[in-house]
Amino acid sequence: MRITDLRVIVHERETRTTFPGDPPTVENAVLVVVTDEGIEGVTFLTPPQPDVVKQLLEVVKPRLLGRDPLEIGAIWGQLGARRDLDPTTRSYVDVALWDIAGKAAGLPVHRLLGTVRTTIPAYASSWVLPDAAAYVDEAVAYREQGFAGYKVHPPSMHGPRAVGAATAAHIDVDIEVYRRVREALGPGYALFADPFFRYSYAQAVRVGRVLERLDYEWFEDPLGPDDLDGYLRLKQALIIPLLATELTLGGLPAHVLWAVSRATDYLRGDVVLKAGITGLVKLAHLAEAFNLNCELHDGYNARNNLAVLHVAMAIPNCAWFEVLVPHRPGRYDLEYLNWGLTAPIRIDGDGLVHAPDEPGLGPEPDWGLIRSRMIAELS
Amino acid sequence: MRITDLRVIVHERETRTTFPGDPPTVENAVLVVVTDEGIEGVTFLTPPQPDVVKQLLEVVKPRLLGRDPLEIGAIWGQLGARRDLDPTTRSYVDVALWDIAGKAAGLPVHRLLGTVRTTIPAYASSWVLPDAAAYVDEAVAYREQGFAGYKVHPPSMHGPRAVGAATAAHIDVDIEVYRRVREALGPGYALFADPFFRYSYAQAVRVGRVLERLDYEWFEDPLGPDDLDGYLRLKQALIIPLLATELTLGGLPAHVLWAVSRATDYLRGDVVLKAGITGLVKLAHLAEAFNLNCELHDGYNARNNLAVLHVAMAIPNCAWFEVLVPHRPGRYDLEYLNWGLTAPIRIDGDGLVHAPDEPGLGPEPDWGLIRSRMIAELS
Structure with missing residues (x-):
C-alpha cells in the first residue's frame, strides 16, 4: 500500500467554547491521507492552525507520497525529528495512519x-x-x-x-x-x-x-x-x-x-x-x-x-x-x-x-455536513 | 472470534547449549491457541518448564475458553494479576495471541x-x-x-x-x-x-x-x-x-x-x-x-x-x-x-x-518435524 495524496478540507463550524469575545464560527480542517488501495485515513484538525495546514501540504506531503502508510513508527520518528513542524502536525498524521492501519486490518484501532x-x-x-x-x-x-x-x-x-x-x-x-x-x-x-x-x-x-x-x-x-x-x-x-x-x-x-x-x-x-x-x-x-x-x-x-x-x-x-x-x-x-x-x-x-466496532477509528466523517460548510479544499 | 482450545505438543530436540553435563536431547513444547475461525496462534515453549505446561492447561485454559483472543491487553492484565502462574506462562499466551491478531488482520505483527x-x-x-x-x-x-x-x-x-x-x-x-x-x-x-x-x-x-x-x-x-x-x-x-x-x-x-x-x-x-x-x-x-x-x-x-x-x-x-x-x-x-x-x-x-512478511508471527511451525519428535499431545 502506498500513500498517493494528502488533502485538507477547510470548513467552518459554530464555536462551542464560551470565552468572552470568541467569534460565533471558527475555521476547522480535515486531513485525508489517500492510498492506492482506496483506503483513506481521516483526522480532524482543531483548533484552527493555519501553519499546520501549510506544513501538512508543503513539508509532510512531499515526504509521504509513495510511502507505505503502515510504517507508522518510522513516519512518526521522521516527522518528530524535524525542526520545521508544529508538534501537532505529526499528531494529525499519526492518527490518520492508525485509521488506515485499522481499515487495512479490518479491525478497530484498539x-x-x-x-x-x-x-x-x-x-x-x-x-x-x-x-x-x-x-x-x-x-x-x-x-x-x-x-x-x-x-x-x-x-x-x-x-x-x-x-x-x-x-x-x-x-x-x-x-x-x-x-x-x-x-x-x-x-x-x-x-x-x-x-x-x-x-x-x-x-x-x-x-x-x-x-x-x-x-x-x-x-x-x-x-x-x-x-x-x-x-x-x-x-x-x-x-x-x-x-x-x-x-x-x-x-x-x-x-x-x-x-x-x-x-x-x-x-x-x-x-x-x-x-x-x-x-x-x-x-x-x-x-x-x-x-x-x-x-x-x-x-x-x-x-x-x-x-x-x-x-x-x-x-x-x-x-x-x-x-x-x-x-x-x-x-x-x-x-x-x-x-x-x-x-x-x-x-x-x-x-x-x-469502543467503536468499525475498522479504523470508527464512525466515518459526515462529508455532507463538512462539505456543506466547506471553505476550501487544498492538496 | 472465540478461543476454543489450548493444546500443548511436547516434543524433543537436540540440546544446542554446551554446558558440561547437558543431556544430548531436551524436551520442548509448542502451545497452540485454537479459535472458532480456524486461526491458530502458536508459541514455542523453552527451556522446558513442566509447571508452565501444567499451568497453561489447568489454570489458563479454563479462563480463556470462549474469550475473544483479540482482547490481548485484558488477558495480559488478568494473567499478570494471578499468583499461581510462572511469569513466563503469560508470556507464551501473549505471543500466541499476537500471532492470532496478526493473522486476523492479515498483517505481520510488527x-x-x-x-x-x-x-x-x-x-x-x-x-x-x-x-x-x-x-x-x-x-x-x-x-x-x-x-x-x-x-x-x-x-x-x-x-x-x-x-x-x-x-x-x-x-x-x-x-x-x-x-x-x-x-x-x-x-x-x-x-x-x-x-x-x-x-x-x-x-x-x-x-x-x-x-x-x-x-x-x-x-x-x-x-x-x-x-x-x-x-x-x-x-x-x-x-x-x-x-x-x-x-x-x-x-x-x-x-x-x-x-x-x-x-x-x-x-x-x-x-x-x-x-x-x-x-x-x-x-x-x-x-x-x-x-x-x-x-x-x-x-x-x-x-x-x-x-x-x-x-x-x-x-x-x-x-x-x-x-x-x-x-x-x-x-x-x-x-x-x-x-x-x-x-x-x-x-x-x-x-x-x-521482518517477516507473513500475517502473524511469520513462518509457520514445521509440524512434520515437530510431530516426528513428539512425546505427547496435551489438551
Whole structure:
C-alpha cells in the first residue's frame, strides 16, 4: 500500500467554547491521507492552525507520497525529528495512519493496540458557565443522561488568560461553584476540578483544601504547566490527587521528571499534544512503569475523541474518559463530542463509553455536513 | 472470534547449549491457541518448564475458553494479576495471541505495533567454546556469512553457575578470548562481551578496562542480575556502556529504578522474561522515555525469536538483533535461530535481519518435524 495524496478540507463550524469575545464560527480542517488501495485515513484538525495546514501540504506531503502508510513508527520518528513542524502536525498524521492501519486490518484501532476493555466510565466536563446555578443545572442534566462524573472548569477561567491570574474574588466564586455542585450532586458522585492553570500557589493550597473537604476526585492543573517546583510543594500541602502534564511539551522524555519527582499523581495526555496515538500509548506505558494512571484528555474534536477512546481501550491505567460539553447554559447535548461524525460515540445509560466496532477509528466523517460548510479544499 | 482450545505438543530436540553435563536431547513444547475461525496462534515453549505446561492447561485454559483472543491487553492484565502462574506462562499466551491478531488482520505483527523499520543489523552471539581459537574461528565464520557483529559468552560461564563465581584463572582466560577475538576481527568490527553474571565487582572493573581498550561495544551482565548497587559503582569506574536487566523480574515497574539511577546504559529484554510482546513493547517505551535503548535479547527459540524480531521492527531504540549460535566448534549454521520453522528468519549478506512478511508471527511451525519428535499431545 502506498500513500498517493494528502488533502485538507477547510470548513467552518459554530464555536462551542464560551470565552468572552470568541467569534460565533471558527475555521476547522480535515486531513485525508489517500492510498492506492482506496483506503483513506481521516483526522480532524482543531483548533484552527493555519501553519499546520501549510506544513501538512508543503513539508509532510512531499515526504509521504509513495510511502507505505503502515510504517507508522518510522513516519512518526521522521516527522518528530524535524525542526520545521508544529508538534501537532505529526499528531494529525499519526492518527490518520492508525485509521488506515485499522481499515487495512479490518479491525478497530484498539484491537491493534492490544485491547484491554471495550467500555470506560465517562465524565461530563463543563466549559465556563455564568454562575453556580448553571453548573448545578448542567451537572444534574448530564448525570440524568447517565454520566458517572462531572468536572468543573470554574469561572476564573474567564479571567485573564495567564498562569496564576485568578484574583481573590475569582477564588471565592470558584469555591462557591465547587461547593454548590457537590451539595447538589450529593456525596459519592465523582466530581473533578480543573482551573486550567489560573491559580497561584497560595490559591491552589486554599482551593485544594476545600476540594479535599468536598471529596473531589482530583485537582487538575491548578498551577502553571511548567511549574514543576510548585507542584512538588503542592504535593506536600495537599492529599487530594493532583493531575498535571496536559500541556507538557518536549515529548516522552519531558514527562519522566514529573513521574520521578512525584510532582503529579497521574500523567495526562491526548492524541494532539502527545504526538498522536503512537505518542499517547508510549506516555501511558511510561506512567504504567511508575504505577501511575495516565488520565486521558479530551481530543479537541470528534475524530480525535475517537482516537483517544481507542487508546483508552488499550491501556489499563486510565480510569475516566473525558466528554467535554462546552455549551451555553440550558443546552445539554453531546454535539462537541460528535460533530462531523456519521454516528455518535456510544455512551450508555450507565455512563459507559463504548469502543467503536468499525475498522479504523470508527464512525466515518459526515462529508455532507463538512462539505456543506466547506471553505476550501487544498492538496 | 472465540478461543476454543489450548493444546500443548511436547516434543524433543537436540540440546544446542554446551554446558558440561547437558543431556544430548531436551524436551520442548509448542502451545497452540485454537479459535472458532480456524486461526491458530502458536508459541514455542523453552527451556522446558513442566509447571508452565501444567499451568497453561489447568489454570489458563479454563479462563480463556470462549474469550475473544483479540482482547490481548485484558488477558495480559488478568494473567499478570494471578499468583499461581510462572511469569513466563503469560508470556507464551501473549505471543500466541499476537500471532492470532496478526493473522486476523492479515498483517505481520510488527504492522500492528507501528512499524519503524523492516531490517535490523544482527550479531552472532557465541555460546561457550573450548578455547580462544574456537571463538576466533566462529567469529570469522559468521562475519563471512555477513553478520555485523559478534558477542563473546566467555569460558568462565562454564565455571560454577553462581553470581560472581569466576576465579582469577577464569578472568585470565576470558581476557585472552576477548583480546584474541579483537585481534582476529580487526578494529571497527562490532564486538560484545557477556560473562552472564559471573564476575565480582573487582573482576568486572578489571575486565571492563580491558574491554574499553579493545573497543568492545558493550559489557553485558558482568555482575549479578539484582546487584543494582554494584552496577552503580561500576558505572563510576568504567566508560564502556553497561547492559543489564535481562533477568530483572517484577514487571515493568521493577525496571524504573535501573533507569532512574543510571545503573545501566540500556534496558534489556525478550518476550519470554518480559511478559510477551505486550510487556516487551512497554519496556521499550519506558526506555525511550529515558532516551535509552532497549536492546533485545534472544527469544530462546525460533518462534519467540520471531516475536522479538517483530518488536525490534516496531521500536526505534534497539540497535542490534541477537542471533544465538550455540554450536560445537566447527559448525556455523543457524539451526538454533530457526529450529521448527518452515522457513528461516531471513538474514542477508549485509548482516541485516528482515521482518517477516507473513500475517502473524511469520513462518509457520514445521509440524512434520515437530510431530516426528513428539512425546505427547496435551489438551
